[in-house]
Amino acid sequence: AQSVTQPDIHITVSEGASLELRCNYSYGATPYLFWYVQSPGQGLQLLLKYFSGDTLVQGIKGFEAEFKRSQSSFNLRKPSVHWSDAAEYFCAVVPNTGGFKTIFGAGTRLFVKA
Amino acid sequence: DTAVSQTPKYLVTQMGNDKSIKCEQNLGHDTMYWYKQDSKKFLKIMFSYNNKELIINETVPNRFSPKSPDKAHLNLHINSLELGDSAVYFCASSSSDRYNEQFFGPGTRLTVL
Numbered sequence: 231a232q233s234v235t236q237p238d239i240h241i242t243v244s245e246g247a248s249l250e251l252r253c254n255y256s257y258g259a260t261p262y263l264f265w266y267v268q269s270p271g272q273g274l275q276l277l278l279k280y281f282s283g284d285t286l287v288q289g290i291k292g293f294e295a296e297f298k299r300s301q302s303s304f305n306l307r308k309p310s311v312h313w314s315d316a317a318e319y320f321c322a323v324v325p326n327t328g329g330f331k332t333i334f335g336a337g338t339r340l341f342v343k344a
Numbered sequence: 345d346t347a348v349s350q351t352p353k354y355l356v357t358q359m360g361n362d363k364s365i366k367c368e369q370n371l372g373h374d375t376m377y378w379y380k381q382d383s384k385k386f387l388k389i390m391f392s393y394n395n396k397e398l399i400i401n402e403t404v405p406n407r408f409s410p411k412s413p414d415k416a417h418l419n420l421h422i423n424s425l426e427l428g429d430s431a432v433y434f435c436a437s438s439s440s441d442r443y444n445e446q447f448f449g450p451g452t453r454l455t456v457l
Contacts, residue, residue, distance in 0.1 A: 262443045268385075273348070273434055273448035281443055318385055324444040330375055330399055332444055334387040 232257050234323050236335035243311050244343050251306040251338050253321030261323040263304040264332075265295055268318040277319075280304065281326075291315070316342045347371050348449040350435050356455045357425055364421045365452045367435030375399075376418040377446065378410060379434040387434070393418055394440060422454075430456045 233256045243249050255261060262281050266274040278289025285297040295306045304321060321335040348369045357363055369376065377400070378390040392400035393412040407423040418435060435449040 264445065266446075266448075271451075273450045274387075274436075274446075275448070276445060279443070279445055320387065326443075330377075330392050330394060330438075330440070330444060331389060332446060337385045337387070339385070 232323075232325070232333060234321055234333050234335040236319075236321055236338050238338045239336070240339040240341065242341040242343060245313050246310050249306075249308045249311045249315070249340070251319050251321075251340070253304045253306065253335060255302050255304065255321075255323045255333075257302075257323065257325060259326060260297075260299060261325050263295075263297060264322040264324070265289065265293070265304070265306050266320045266322060266334075267291075268320065268337075270317070274320060277306070311340075311342055313342045313344065316340055348435060348437055348447050350433075350449040350452050352452060353450065354453050354455075356457065358457055359425055359427060361425050362421070362423045363425060363454070364419055365433055365435075365454075367418045367420075367449055369416055369435075369437040369447070369449075371437055371439075371447060373437040373439045373447070374415055375438045375440050375444075376412065376415075377436040377438075378418065378420050379436065381432045381434060381451070383431070391418075391420075425454075425456045427456050430454055 235254045264279045265277040268274045318337045375394045377392045391410040396412045409421045412418045432451045436446040438446045
């Protein structure tokens with residue numbers, strides 16, 4: 231079955247430390263890949279996306295993600311976390327065979343400590 | 345300019361009532377969605393319309409009825425509200441030629457008492 235797994239329910243990092251949020255997907259072929267962020271009380275906002283080409287993609291707010299086909303992973307990284315990055319992060323995939331359905335992971339809650 | 349807007353932002357109502365949530369997008373997108381987010385933040389697709397046609401209809405009680413009067417609007421009507429309907433409902437839109445990159449509204453927090 232098609233699925234998206236975010237293994238970490240929540241992560242706590244110190245301000246200024248680096249961050250990596252994990253995402254694995256299960257599909258027959260490489261889907262389109264996304265990371266969204268949801269700040270408290272807000273809707274989701276797109277951070278970055280991967281369709282094809284360079285496997286390291288840059289996004290907004292200093293985030294980047296790397297697509298690794300061999301590991302079916304699309305991990306999100308940031309070299310130095312700011313307190314304002316505290317939020318819920320969702321990995322999402324869309325099958326590249328057409329269709330409109332986006333599959334979201336369960337989310338990872340990021341806490342940032344001073 | 346607000347890209348995807350929803351009204352109301354908060355909705356508190358009694359069990360058994362009927363209520364509606366409205367969504368509008370000014371991005372020129374051809375596809376719109378309704379999602380339900382539960383208390384654990386799990387995001388579940390409910391419905392999707394492409395050019396006013398229903399294209400995704402997940403396993404949702406038939407008390408929920410979406411309506412898309414035009415490509416820029418998608419409404420959600422809920423009949424006979426139940427306690428389990430309490431959640432945050434998000435509207436989103438996308439362009440079908442942009443790989444489903446979605447733009448979300450701010451959400452409507454529905455509380456059923």
